[in-house]
Amino acid sequence: MKRETITLMLNGLAVDYIGEAEVFRPDAIQESPERIVHMNKKRIITFALAAALMLALGITAYAVWSIHVTRQQELKADLQIEENSVSSYTEYDITDEKLSGLVLLSSVNDGQEQHVYVNISPVTKEEAARFPSDVRFSWSIAGTEICGFAGPQLPVELSLSGKEAIRNAVLENAYDEKSQTMTLQCYIDVKFIEKAEAELGTKDIPFQVHMIMGEEESRTFGPVSFSSTEEQKRYFDFGHAIYHDTELDKKIEIVGLELTPFSAIWKVSYEGAADFHTPDADPTAYGPWSILEDKVCIESKIIFSDGSEFSTGGALTTPHENGTVNQFCGWGSAININEVQRIVMGDLVLWEAE
Amino acid sequence: MRTFVCKIARNLATKKYHSNTAAIRNSQYDLALEELEEVLADKNSVEEAYEAEELAEAINGFMATLNYTDRFIFTRRYWYSDPVKDIAKMAHSTTNSVTVRLFRIREKLRHYLEKEGLLV
Known part of the structure; x- marks a missing residue:
C-alpha cells in the first residue's frame, strides 16, 4: 500500500x-x-x-x-x-x-x-x-x-x-x-x-x-x-512474595491485590520500577520488566471455593504510585470476591484462605 | 455539554487541518506513516485503485475490532501523529508498552486489510 x-x-x-x-x-x-x-x-x-x-x-x-x-x-x-x-x-x-x-x-x-x-x-x-x-x-x-x-x-x-x-x-x-x-x-x-x-x-x-x-x-x-454508592473491596496481602522468572532471570515482588467484583489492582515492586514508569523511561531496559509485569496479571490465578479459576487479564493502566506499580485490570461480569480460596502464580502460592 | 460540543467542533476543525496539511508533512507525521508503510507494503507492484469510501470503511471496520486503549493509541499515533512518549504519558503507560502495542496493532491491521482484500 x-x-x-x-x-x-x-x-x-x-x-x-x-x-x-x-x-x-x-x-x-x-x-x-x-x-x-x-x-x-x-x-x-x-x-x-x-x-x-x-x-x-x-x-x-x-x-x-x-x-x-x-x-x-x-x-x-x-x-x-x-x-x-x-x-x-x-x-x-x-x-x-x-x-x-x-x-x-x-x-x-x-x-x-x-x-x-x-x-x-x-x-x-x-x-x-x-x-x-x-x-x-x-x-x-x-x-x-x-x-x-x-x-x-x-x-x-x-x-x-x-x-x-x-x-x-x-x-x-x-x-x-x-x-x-x-x-x-x-x-x-x-x-x-x-x-x-x-x-x-x-x-x-x-x-x-x-x-x-x-x-x-x-x-x-x-x-x-x-449519589456515589459504596464500593466492595478486598485486599490480599501477599507478605512480600517474590516471583522468580527463570526465562527472564528476574525477580519481582508481588506486594498485594486489591480486588472488587469488576476490577483488580495488582501491586508489584522491583528495583528501578519508579524510573521505568515515567515518559522518559529507557524502553530497552524496561522491556523484560514490562513482560514480567504482564505475566503477573495474566498468569496469576484466582481460585474460588468451588474450584473455578479466574484470570484478571492484562492491565489497562500501570501507574507507579505509593511505591508500587499499580496494574489496573477490569472485566465485564462480576466475580465473587468473598469466595476466593487461593491466589497463585505458577507454583508460587500468593495467598490462601485459612 | 458545551464543552462536549466544543470538543466535537474542535475535532472536526483538527481533521480539516490534518487533511490540509497532510501534503506538507512534518517529521512526526512522516515517522508515523513510515511505520505503517513498513507493515502495509505491497508484495507486488500492482497499481492501487481504491475508493476513499472503501478505505474509510476498512479503517473504521478495523477500529471497531480494537479495544478502547488500542484505539486510543492507534488514533493518537497515526491520526494526531503524536510521539510515542507523549502517548505513553497520556495513557499512563510506558514508552515500551505503547511501542509494543503499536507493533501488535499494525500487525493486526495488516491481517485485517489482507482479509478484506485490500492488501495483496
Whole structure:
C-alpha cells in the first residue's frame, strides 16, 4: 500500500474515533473478545409481577414501566450480580411518577469508576439507528464542566465488528421501540464524583445525559439526583512474595491485590520500577520488566471455593504510585470476591484462605 | 455539554487541518506513516485503485475490532501523529508498552486489510 493510500485511509477515520482519543478515557464502550449472550430467566417473573400493575397504570404507562424493570433484571443477570453476592450493586426504585426522561436503573462502584446504568426516553428508532455513525451519548454533572462518554448498554460478553454490527446490536439489545427507550452505561471516574461533590458542596449531584446528533443538534435528559454508592473491596496481602522468572532471570515482588467484583489492582515492586514508569523511561531496559509485569496479571490465578479459576487479564493502566506499580485490570461480569480460596502464580502460592 | 460540543467542533476543525496539511508533512507525521508503510507494503507492484469510501470503511471496520486503549493509541499515533512518549504519558503507560502495542496493532491491521482484500 502506497503512502498516499495510507493517508487517504487515515483521513477516512471516523470522527467518533478521533473524538474519543482526544483525552484518554478508558470508560468508553469496550467490546470484549468473547461473547455469550445471557438469556434473561427473570423476564418471565418480571412480567408476571408487572401484570397486576397494568390496570393501575394503563397500557402506555405499563409499557414504559415494564422496560425499566426488564432492563434492571437483564442488567443484574448479565453482570451476574446475585450469584456473586455483589453488595456494591445498587438498584433504584422505579416509581410511576418518573417514567420518562432520564431514569436511573442501577449502579455499581468498582473503586476506580462508578458504573451508572440509565434509561433515556423518548428516543425514536430513527435516532437510535444513527448510532454509532451519527449519534453519540455523553453524561455530565450539571453546574460543573465534568463530563464523559456514555454508550448503549450491550450484553457484557458480546463481541462486535463493524458499525453495522454495532448498530444492529444496539437496536436489538439496548433499544425498546415500543417505549422509545434507550439503555445506556455511563462510567464515571470516582475522582470526578469527588470533584463534583466538592464544587457543588453536596453529595447529591445533578446527573444528566446528552444525545448528540450530527455535529450540532443535541438533547439533554435529566438532571436527576445521584449519589456515589459504596464500593466492595478486598485486599490480599501477599507478605512480600517474590516471583522468580527463570526465562527472564528476574525477580519481582508481588506486594498485594486489591480486588472488587469488576476490577483488580495488582501491586508489584522491583528495583528501578519508579524510573521505568515515567515518559522518559529507557524502553530497552524496561522491556523484560514490562513482560514480567504482564505475566503477573495474566498468569496469576484466582481460585474460588468451588474450584473455578479466574484470570484478571492484562492491565489497562500501570501507574507507579505509593511505591508500587499499580496494574489496573477490569472485566465485564462480576466475580465473587468473598469466595476466593487461593491466589497463585505458577507454583508460587500468593495467598490462601485459612 | 458545551464543552462536549466544543470538543466535537474542535475535532472536526483538527481533521480539516490534518487533511490540509497532510501534503506538507512534518517529521512526526512522516515517522508515523513510515511505520505503517513498513507493515502495509505491497508484495507486488500492482497499481492501487481504491475508493476513499472503501478505505474509510476498512479503517473504521478495523477500529471497531480494537479495544478502547488500542484505539486510543492507534488514533493518537497515526491520526494526531503524536510521539510515542507523549502517548505513553497520556495513557499512563510506558514508552515500551505503547511501542509494543503499536507493533501488535499494525500487525493486526495488516491481517485485517489482507482479509478484506485490500492488501495483496
